Amino acid sequence: xxxxxxxxxxxxxxxxxxxxxxxxxxxxxxxxxxxxxxxxxxxxxxxxxxxxxxxxxxxxxxxxxxxxxxxxxxxxxxxxxxxxxxxxxxxxxxxxxxxxxxxxxxxxxxxxxxxxxxxxxxxxxxxxxxxxx
Amino acid sequence: xxxxxxxxxxxxxxxxxxxxxxxxxxxxxxxxxxxxxxxxxxxxxxxxxxxxxxxxxxxxxxxxxxxx
Numbered sequence: 001x002x003x004x005x006x007x008x009x010x011x012x013x014x015x016x017x018x019x020x021x022x023x024x025x026x027x028x029x030x031x032x033x034x035x036x037x038x039x040x041x042x043x044x045x046x047x048x049x050x051x052x053x054x055x056x057x058x059x060x061x062x063x064x065x066x067x068x069x070x071x072x073x074x075x076x077x078x079x080x081x082x083x084x085x086x087x088x089x090x091x092x093x094x095x096x097x098x099x100x101x102x103x104x105x106x107x108x109x110x111x112x113x114x115x116x117x118x119x120x121x122x123x124x125x126x127x128x129x130x131x132x133x
Numbered sequence: 134x135x136x137x138x139x140x141x142x143x144x145x146x147x148x149x150x151x152x153x154x155x156x157x158x159x160x161x162x163x164x165x166x167x168x169x170x171x172x173x174x175x176x177x178x179x180x181x182x183x184x185x186x187x188x189x190x191x192x193x194x195x196x197x198x199x200x201x
Binding site for chain 2: 049
């Protein structure tokens with residue numbers, strides 16, 4: 001029963017693509033005023049932040065599922081490896097933004113975010129499958 | 134919505150549901166504290182990246198510790 005509840009929560013939480021989690025992450029007006037980034041750079045930075053928050057979320061979900069034994073070690077490692085791979089990509093996007101290549105950085109972050117959404121769907125489908133067992 | 138506000142929504146929807154209120158409070162408090170100290174976008178971005186790394190490390194530790 002506990003496994004089912006965790007799986008349901010996992011699916012519910014991962015299905016919130018229309019909610020704030022996947023929405024734009026905005027800095028406070030004060031923070032925006034202090035930054036020296038141009039608008040395009042700021043947007044790229046926000047896309048990177050959005051991707052990183054989503055990755056942190058995925059890692060928390062994975063940790064919860066291994067701790068509650070919803071997933072096997074292998075399943076958890078598979079998903080975490082994906083998260084690590086995407087984290088490297090957001091890091092690369094950050095380096096682009098840091099060097100002033102805002103367009104490439106923003107595009108990279110956008111691509112990573114799309115991949116993360118696909119991963120989330122995969123994770124949700126897996127959790128659903130496990131919950132049904 | 135502010136960074137902390139967005140994270141609060143994120144935490145309410147996800148972290149709180151999956152691993153509990155404590156985790157949510159820790160993450161939101163971290164960003165709020167930075168904002169209150171006048172952190173700029175770059176600093177907040179670094180904090181979020183560090184948070185992602187930290188959660189990934191915690192997940193890896195949990196996997197390593199798991200039997201089988």
